[in-house]
Amino acid sequence: MVPEKKRQQVRVLDVAAGTGLVGCHLHKKGFTNIDALEPSEGMMNILKKTGVYTLKYQEFIGTGHSTVPKDTYEVVVVCGSLAPGHIQVEGINDLINVAKPGGLVVILMRLEFFLTHDEYKDKMENFMDRLEKTNVWRKVMSL
Numbered sequence: 001m002v003p004e005k006k007r008q009q010v011r012v013l014d015v016a017a018g019t020g021l022v023g024c025h026l027h028k029k030g031f032t033n034i035d036a037l038e039p040s041e042g043m044m045n046i047l048k049k050t051g052v053y054t055l056k057y058q059e060f061i062g063t064g065h066s067t068v069p070k071d072t073y074e075v076v077v078v079c080g081s082l083a084p085g086h087i088q089v090e091g092i093n094d095l096i097n098v099a100k101p102g103g104l105v106v107i108l109m110r111l112e113f114f115l116t117h118d119e120y121k122d123k124m125e126n127f128m129d130r131l132e133k134t135n136v137w138r139k140v141m142s143l
């Protein structure tokens with residue numbers, strides 16, 4: 001969704017970055033301006049060694065008190081972390097807050113959690129629909 005020739009210009013935030021797998025993949029695909037948000041010090045120490053991240057925020061998302069500046073990123077990506085005991089549905093608000101107007105919020109999660117787990121089942125789809133009805137965001141792709 002981001003053309004190759006624009007990938008060096010866009011700012012990306014990898015939320016719940018873990019060991020940095022997503023950042024490494026994005027870097028291989030041509031993105032060079034990637035920041036990480038990750039609450040775990042152990043994970044943070046590993047992701048720093050990848051060398052692909054510029055800023056690193058060691059904090060949780062979904063608290064409503066993020067230190068990440070608002071309206072900053074063209075791409076906010078979260079992979080594998082809307083999962084039981086991790087980021088709750090309401091955390092989507094924080095993802096949107098740090099994205100620039102017109103930016104992309106990319107959520108990758110297991111369909112199983114979305115469809116059947118109590119923390120997300122029905123709740124997540126309703127939450128996302130409400131955001132769309134109030135023009136906070138617009139769905140551009142789903143699988």
Ligand SMILES: C[S@@+](CC[C@H](N)C(=O)[O-])C[C@H]1O[C@@H](n2cnc3c(N)ncnc32)[C@H](O)[C@@H]1O
Nearest residue numbers: 016017018021040043060061079080081086087
């Ligand atoms: C399954 S790992 C996914 C890591 C990485 N995104 C990947 O795809 O390899 C989940 C990560 O979410 C982080 N995490 C859990 N709750 C979080 C929250 N509320 N905000 C940000 N990160 C969180 C954990 O510390 C962990 O590193």
